[in-house]
Amino acid sequence: MPPRPNAPLSTTALALSLALALAWTPGCGGDPGEAGAPTESVSGEGIAPGAPATSLELPGEIASPDRPVTSVEAVEDETEALADSLIEFAEVLRKRQFDEAREWFSPELVAHAAIGHAEASRAALPLGVERIKYDVGASSGVGRDGFIDSLRVLLGEWRSVDSMLWKVKGASFQRGRSRWGRLDLKIHITGVDASGGMVSVHGRGDARVTRTRGRFLLDQLLLHKWEVERRAAPIFTEVAASTGLAHTWARFGTDANNSFHWNGAAAGDVDGDGDWDLFVPSDDQNFLYIAQPDGTWTDEADERGVGSPDSGTGAVFFDCDNDGDQDLMVGHTGWPLAGGKMGGERCRIFLNDGAGQFADAPGGPGLQEPFVAYTLTVLDFDGDGWLDVHVCGYGRVDVEHNNSWTEASNGSPNGLLRNLGTDEDGAFLGFENVAAAAGIEDVRWSYAAASADVDLDGDADLYVANDYGSNRLWINQGDGTFVDGSEAQGVVDKGSGMGASFGDLTGDGSLDLYVSNMSSTAGSRILGRLTEDIDAETHALLKKLAAGNSIFTREGDGFARTPGEQGGIGASWAWSPALFDVDLDGDLDVFCTNGFVTGELAFDT
Amino acid sequence: MVASSCSSAPESGKFAREEVGNDGFLARHNGQIFAEGRSFSGNERDKLFLNDGAGSFLDLSDLSGADSPNDGRAVIAFDADDDGDVDLFVHETQRERHAMYRNDLGTAPGFVKVKLRATTGNAEAIGAQVEVVAGDRKVSQVLSRGAGFISCQAPELIFGLGGAPAATVTVRWPGGAVEAFGEVTLGARALLVEGAGKAEAYGAAPRPLPDPKPRGLLVSVGDRIAPFEVLDAAGAPVLIDPAATGERVALNLWASYCAPCVAELPLLEEWDAAEDMRVIAVSVDAPSDRARALELLGQRAPALGVHLAGDPRPGVRTIQDVVDLARLPLPTTLMLSPDGTVEEILRGPVELR
Numbered sequence: 001m002p003p004r005p006n007a008p009l010s011t012t013a014l015a016l017s018l019a020l021a022l023a024w025t026p027g028c029g030g031d032p033g034e035a036g037a038p039t040e041s042v043s044g045e046g047i048a049p050g051a052p053a054t055s056l057e058l059p060g061e062i063a064s065p066d067r068p069v070t071s072v073e074a075v076e077d078e079t080e081a082l083a084d085s086l087i088e089f090a091e092v093l094r095k096r097q098f099d100e101a102r103e104w105f106s107p108e109l110v111a112h113a114a115i116g117h118a119e120a121s122r123a124a125l126p127l128g129v130e131r132i133k134y135d136v137g138a139s140s141g142v143g144r145d146g147f148i149d150s151l152r153v154l155l156g157e158w159r160s161v162d163s164m165l166w167k168v169k170g171a172s173f174q175r176g177r178s179r180w181g182r183l184d185l186k187i188h189i190t191g192v193d194a195s196g197g198m199v200s201v202h203g204r205g206d207a208r209v210t211r212t213r214g215r216f217l218l219d220q221l222l223l224h225k226w227e228v229e230r231r232a233a234p235i236f237t238e239v240a241a242s243t244g245l246a247h248t249w250a251r252f253g254t255d256a257n258n259s260f261h262w263n264g265a266a267a268g269d270v271d272g273d274g275d276w277d278l279f280v281p282s283d284d285q286n287f288l289y290i291a292q293p294d295g296t297w298t299d300e301a302d303e304r305g306v307g308s309p310d311s312g313t314g315a316v317f318f319d320c321d322n323d324g325d326q327d328l329m330v331g332h333t334g335w336p337l338a339g340g341k342m343g344g345e346r347c348r349i350f351l352n353d354g355a356g357q358f359a360d361a362p363g364g365p366g367l368q369e370p371f372v373a374y375t376l377t378v379l380d381f382d383g384d385g386w387l388d389v390h391v392c393g394y395g396r397v398d399v400e401h402n403n404s405w406t407e408a409s410n411g412s413p414n415g416l417l418r419n420l421g422t423d424e425d426g427a428f429l430g431f432e433n434v435a436a437a438a439g440i441e442d443v444r445w446s447y448a449a450a451s452a453d454v455d456l457d458g459d460a461d462l463y464v465a466n467d468y469g470s471n472r473l474w475i476n477q478g479d480g481t482f483v484d485g486s487e488a489q490g491v492v493d494k495g496s497g498m499g500a501s502f503g504d505l506t507g508d509g510s511l512d513l514y515v516s517n518m519s520s521t522a523g524s525r526i527l528g529r530l531t532e533d534i535d536a537e538t539h540a541l542l543k544k545l546a547a548g549n550s551i552f553t554r555e556g557d558g559f560a561r562t563p564g565e566q567g568g569i570g571a572s573w574a575w576s577p578a579l580f581d582v583d584l585d586g587d588l589d590v591f592c593t594n595g596f597v598t599g600e601l602a603f604d605t
Numbered sequence: 606m607v608a609s610s611c612s613s614a615p616e617s618g619k620f621a622r623e624e625v626g627n628d629g630f631l632a633r634h635n636g637q638i639f640a641e642g643r644s645f646s647g648n649e650r651d652k653l654f655l656n657d658g659a660g661s662f663l664d665l666s667d668l669s670g671a672d673s674p675n676d677g678r679a680v681i682a683f684d685a686d687d688d689g690d691v692d693l694f695v696h697e698t699q700r701e702r703h704a705m706y707r708n709d710l711g712t713a714p715g716f717v718k719v720k721l722r723a724t725t726g727n728a729e730a731i732g733a734q735v736e737v738v739a740g741d742r743k744v745s746q747v748l749s750r751g752a753g754f755i756s757c758q759a760p761e762l763i764f765g766l767g768g769a770p771a772a773t774v775t776v777r778w779p780g781g782a783v784e785a786f787g788e789v790t791l792g793a794r795a796l797l798v799e800g801a802g803k804a805e806a807y808g809a810a811p812r813p814l815p816d817p818k819p820r821g822l823l824v825s826v827g828d829r830i831a832p833f834e835v836l837d838a839a840g841a842p843v844l845i846d847p848a849a850t851g852e853r854v855a856l857n858l859w860a861s862y863c864a865p866c867v868a869e870l871p872l873l874e875e876w877d878a879a880e881d882m883r884v885i886a887v888s889v890d891a892p893s894d895r896a897r898a899l900e901l902l903g904q905r906a907p908a909l910g911v912h913l914a915g916d917p918r919p920g921v922r923t924i925q926d927v928v929d930l931a932r933l934p935l936p937t938t939l940m941l942s943p944d945g946t947v948e949e950i951l952r953g954p955v956e957l958r
Contacts, residue, residue, distance in 0.1 A: 087644075095891060096860065096862035097893055097894055098862055098894070099893045099894050099897060100891065100893040125663060126655060126657065126663065127655065127710070129663075129665065129668060153864075156863060156864040157864045159934035159952075159953065160820075160821075160933075160934045162672075163648065163650065163672075163674065165648060190667040190672070192934060194864075194865055196952075198669075198670065199668075200667035200668065229667065229668060230668070231665075233709065234668065234671075234709070235653070235665065235668065235708070235709065236669055236670040236671040236692075236693065236706035236709060237670060237706070237707045237709050238670065238671070238673075238704055238706055238707075239705050239706075239707045239814050239815065239816070240701065240704050240705040241817060241818045242814070242816060242817050242818055245694070245703045245705045246701065246703060247701075247702045247703045248700060248702070249700065249702050250699070251642070251699050251700060252639055252676065252698050252699040253639025253640045253641070253643075257698075257699060258639065258640070262678045262698070262754075263678065263679070263755070264678070264679040264696065264754075264756055264757070265679040265680070265681050265694060265696040265755070265756060266756075266757035267683050267694070267757060267758060267759035268757070268759060268760070273810075274808065275687065275810050276683050276684075276759045278681070278694060280696055291685075291812065293812055294812065294815075295686060295812045295813050295815050296815065313755055314757075315755070316750050316751040317750065317757055318731065318750050319729055322728060331755075374754070375751060375754060375755050375756075376751045376757075377749075377750070377752060378731050378749075378751050379731065379732055380726060380727040380732065380779055383780060385725075385727050385728070386727070387727050387729065387731060389751075390751075447754060448752070448754045449751070449752070450749060450751075451732060451747075451749060451751075451752070452732065452734065452749070453732060453734065456777070456781070457781065458779075458780050458781025459781075460732045460779065465754075498754055499754035500752065501749075501752045502749070503746055503747070504736075504746065505660075506660055507658065507742060507743050507744055508743065509736050509743050509744075509745050510745065511734065511745055511747055516753075516754065518646075553660075562660070566660055566661040566662065567654060567661050567663065567664060568654040568656070568661070568662030569654075569662075570652070570664060571649070572649035573646040573649055575677060575678050575753075576680045576753035576754035576755070576756045577753055577754075578680045578682040578693070578753055578756070578758070580682040580763065581691065581764065581765035582653065582691060582708065583655065583710050583765065584689075584712060584714040584716050584765030584767070585658065585714050585742075585767045585768075586658070586714075586739055586740070586744060586764075586765050586766060586767030586769075587658045587742065587744055587765075588656060588744060588746070589655050589656045589662075590652070590654040590656070590662065591651065591653050591654075591682060591693060592654075592680075593677030593678055593680050593695060593754070594649045594650060594651050594652050594677065595646060595647060595648065595651070595674065596645050596647065596676060597639055597646070597647055597676055597698070597699075598647035598648050598649075598674050598675065598676055598699075599638075599642040599643045599644040599645075
């Protein structure tokens with residue numbers, strides 16, 4: 001062991017040395033070593049030490065342009081340029097390159113500091129989460145050096161700054177040669193604080209930017225919200241590397257990883273030893289992670305016969321031949337053929353020999369058909385005891401645009417693979433596609449489906465989430481056919497459906513429905529750019545898209561949309577929802593994957 | 606939705622069909638922006654919403670430890686270690702593609718786990734709905750295989766008891782028959798067989814998931830640190846060989862913006878002055894902050910040598926082969942034996958240990 005100091009620094013001494021090291025001198029240069037007046041508590045909360053000693057007067061409000069630029073396109077161009085610039089700034093700040101961060105602010109900046117505000121309220125939230133709201137309005141302002149130094153004090157103690165977002169939620173610009181604008185700014189910072197606890201900062205404010213030498217600089221910043229949330233430790237610990245599950249691969253967009261289809265995951269006990277194995281299809285290789293008693297997994301995809309073909313999308317474990325073990329079906333999307341036609345790709349079925357060894361089986365006529373498959377959903381739609389599979393067919397993205405942004409009808413057909421059971425010798429006969437006869441050969445751009453007995457009549461119904469259009473609730477008639485109940489039951493959820501799951505979110509014993517959507521900024525932005533003249537219907541749709549995900553609670557014979565104020569839906573480009581009880585308190589919580597492509601440059605599109 | 610950076614809307618009813626080869630229009634329209642490293646709806650992290658039991662949700666994503674920026678797609682919520690709470694596996698689109706999130710909340714509120722076997726319909730009871738009543742809480746789940754987005758959950762349902770000592774369980778089997786299984790007690794692993802009317806216990810198979818490797822480190826305890834390159838005060842490359850000193854080495858990573866790092870510089874200087882110990886303190890500051898780092902070093906620990914992290918260079922081993930600067934918490938100090946082997950990893954201020 002290395003020599004340890006005889007007298008470890010006390011917390012107070014540490015705080016003092018920190019303050020000296022940082023020379024926190026509000027409103028002036030913050031020159032290290034310069035005799036500054038250290039504030040009373042830099043450590044401890046680390047967020048809100050005493051108010052700055054010197055202060056500047058802040059404007060009562062940020063002025064709005066009196067001759068605003070009115071062209072939607074021009075405003076959008078300016079806004080986008082500003083947003084990109086702030087993304088770049090946020091990345092510099094996330095890396096705590098404070099000296100570089102100065103360049104985004106005018107020397108004449110007057111701003112609320114990032115620290116030093118009086119505490120307005122402190123709330124104890126569930127799971128030991130603490131939320132502190134600050135009374136920013138009571139604070140005076142600081143100049144550029146003071147503002148940068150306040151960020152330095154706020155973030156300097158953190159062990160890591162994990163996420164830093166400065167988002168433009170709205171903007172208007174003054175016409176004329178000396179252009180300036182007023183911004184509605186949202187600030188969101190997350191990280192790990194000095195004590196290893198999780199911390200996040202939520203800020204909202206108005207700002208003024210002025211164009212100087214072709215570049216916008218912030219010269220006024222008035223915060224009206226500044227909140228900090230903390231938890232002593234994260235809820236989850238990421239253990240992929242120590243459990244043998246880690247797989248590092250190229251950034252999306254590079255040659256090794258640039259396909260616009262997405263790979264799923266499936267859990268099941270493939271070798272019958274009582275723990276959960278994982279199948280993870282990938283573009284580069286498949287993984288069959290076999291759970292080991294020591295808490296790790298080992299990839300045995302090749303040895304166990306599921307190493308190829310790769311590039312699978314949805315995958316499901318289920319016992320297709322009723323022999324008591326877990327078989328595996330994998331969907332694929334397909335490839336464009338010469339002449340612009342889509343080849344599609346067949347789903348594969350791998351039969352388990354009972355010991356976790358798989359063989360690629362022909363699978364009957366249904367598995368000779370090409371699909372552009374995403375989510376596979378197992379259900380026994382005809383109640384014959386043999387498990388069937390619904391296949392979501394998406395669009396042929398490589399050769400054909402969606403023919404509408406709001407009700408696309410040129411997706412590839414969905415499939416319903418009816419299980420043909422086994423012959424008299426016990427050989428598996430495979431599947432046939434009966435989607436057309438069942439009335440669900442839908443040609444919307446289907447990404448995801450979930451099955452449950454929605455109307456409690458004893459058969460399996462199906463909810464299908466569709467991109468570029470309306471979702472469908474297919475009600476099983478008990479005779480092998482389905483009828484569309486989405487309008488009647490209030491679950492059309494028009495927009496860009498990405499995922500769906502059933503679960504009781506209200507604790508009344510009935511199954512509710514959670515639908516994930518591509519939404520918010522991305523959705524509004526994409527659709528908003530499509531046309532100059534937005535009609536009422538499109539406007540309503542845009543509004544709906546900005547609402548995020550959807551929670552439909554079971555009410556009587558239908559569903560009711562949960563109001564947005566109740567939370568739980570605020571994702572952005574959301575993908576797979578999972579409903580489970582994270583804290584075992586007796587109700588179901590929601591986890592939802594989120595985000596389209598996070599590149600390495602500080603530009604978003 | 607697939608990203609489309611083209612501004613023209615497809616005309617309704619018409620296909621914008623193009624004759625293409627293996628390189629579809631998406632690759633042409635969007636591939637380029639991603640090849641350049643741009644984002645599209647990027648930095649939108651995975652979400653965790655906590656149900657308050659009264660119909661509202663609290664967004665705990667930021668504090669979850671599971672809010673990866675790697676563009677998650679599929680997610681499996683399952684009890685990976687059989688300790689009774691729900692862990693998560695997430696298939697992400699890029700970089701560290703497989704994330705395994707161990708639930709560290711513990712099982713104090715109690716749980717029951719349920720597996721199903723049907724005797725009349727499909728034997729796996731896929732589509733069965735299980736209702737659990739514990740104290741004043743009621744909740745239902747459906748056994749599904751294939752839902753969410755391209756995600757297939759494990760065939761085991763986990764119910765939290767919220768502090769209640771036991772729960773009553775009812776199953777609605779595929780086909781519609783409703784069967785009461787009576788009371789199961791806290792911690793039970795209950796196999797529910799259709800028609801049995803009574804739960805059967807199934808065995809626990811606990812397999813604790815190992816603790817994570819230290820974040821941001823590309824080496825572990827026991828690894829030998831090979832020589833690597835840093836920059837000196839003038840920005841010139843210098844090769845550091847930890848084993849060359851023949852003494853124990855504290856390899857410290859710090860930055861000027863990191864207050865605890867700056868605070869411990871004098872202590873490191875003290876260590877360096879000890880007889881059997883050398884300190885190699887490497888500033889990971891960006892070029893624009895290097896002057897500040899040098900200034901602080903001069904004030905706080907003038908006797909310590911100057912080492913600055915440079916950019917990665919092809920064919921040259923640098924400090925970035927030892928640590929992942931984007932993820933490394935600061936300060937981090939690697940305690941090395943005289944032959945350069947990592948003996949201990951100190952996270953956070955060294956004097957506080």
